Amino acid sequence: MKSIALQGRPVAPGEAKGEALVTTEAISWCGGVDPMTGIVTELGHSLKGQNVKGKVLVFTTGKGSSAFSHAAHVCRVAGCQPAAILVKEVNPQIALATTVMHIPAVTELNQDPTQVIDTGDTVAVDGYSGVVTITKRS
């Protein structure tokens, strides 16, 4: 099985492994994801109807309301948070949301994660070293 290793900057500590859910769009947690289920609700979003729970969520960056971290926090309390997050770019919403979701996150990877990783790949995220290991589905 084909395996790829990427190196990035650790954002939030921890280690996790899971199935990737990938979008080339930004995500808004407040209003764009139902935190009580983990389902993406934003109209017209490429992930609409998909569930982020337990996934390694790969996207560009956070967008929208400053209640982003609160929605993410509620998502963690409800047990519907992703396993890990990989973003192209960190902004305050992502920095705070990954902190309060208590999940590992990595950014500034040496390749664009939204291009290298496909939905369904298995991805291991090391939030201490910034190493991301991708096992392609096929």
Next chain:
Amino acid sequence: MKLKTDELRMLDGKEGLVRQKAMELLVKYGDALGAAEFVDVDNVFILSGLFSYTDVFKYPIDIDSIASEYFLDSQEKLMVDNVKAFTTNHLFTIDLANGHADLVKAPKILQDLIAATQHYCKRIGISVTGTCTPYQCGNTPVFGEHVAWVESSAISYANAVLGARTNIEGLESSFSSALTGKTPLWGFHLKENRRGTTLVQVDEKAISLDTVMDYELMGCHVGRTIGTEIPIYPCGKHHPNADMLKGLCATGASCGGIEMYHMVGVTPEAHSLEEATGGLSPKQAIQYGTRERRECYERLNNSSKDLVDVVTIGCPHYSIRQMAQLARLLEGKKVNENTLLLVYTARSIETVAARSGYAEAIEAAGAHIVVDSCPINIYFPTSSVVATDAAKITYYMTGLRGYENVWYGSMLDCVDAAITGQWRGELR
């Protein structure tokens, strides 16, 4: 992060467990951002009472446990004594006075949660403004002041219009800043990250920027097109007023992620185009003309039903000028018996509106002036037809609240809908 002596004191617990937890959170957050150090802040705007997800809360309500978890990310119950920085708060989700909570069908647990939060805010020394527009209600930072604010529309107003410096803070980070007087020195706190990157070229022959709605539609297009870049707007033929820029802030932030912009000759870091760009070449230029304006308008209108059940206006909170305009529009009129007209503002503005006779005119027409709350916090069946004069509200009304039929138009269109019970708005 490199910490100073006072920051280490708090982190080591020498100022108690509460400030230790707050510093721990800020250090994690600063590390996640990649910040090198903190900056002092003595002006914080927090999200104390914005509970959008009621299902997660259960009886009995223990506000100190709830605050520990949701404000400070601590599973251990913390007893907060006092905030350190000057702190004002955002709205309380719903208005507990005048039967308004029942009027909008707010769940009982939410009402109890808000009552407990109000006591909590008072107890810990927060100046209780209860508004999304602190700059209209006694918390107006000065040029160059480092602050830690929540609320995307207010952050944009603070950065762009006032020239204060804040990132887009969240509930936990702003609360921690209130307790410690610290925020990561990162992003918009640094001058080099505030320069304009994108020129907005307005078709001035076809587009006239005269109303709040004109500015909202422009902000909507620019936000959708450039995301988190920093736009440079030209000044229109008429110098904009505060309400117009407030609308531009709200839509630029909610339709995209614009938390900083320049308007040449209007905003304080853009006396000239050269100052706005920091002397560098802009990355790109985008066009705004009649086609873009119509496209945004159509995108914001998501209803196929003309009979309107609820008209919900005042996002961001109406200013006293807008209360005066509304009073004039409603003078001698009556709201349709099948339609509810809800008007959102801050308690302090309502006080001035009452003193000026505006509140009397608005209420005599059958409208309700709601304070401490937000037009999206209505809990009617999601099949209800809703009309609003805020582009930001259309986004959350569909995404967050699940309403299927939402109309967008001007204050005048919304008043017409409230009086006739029918949506007759169109793009003019």
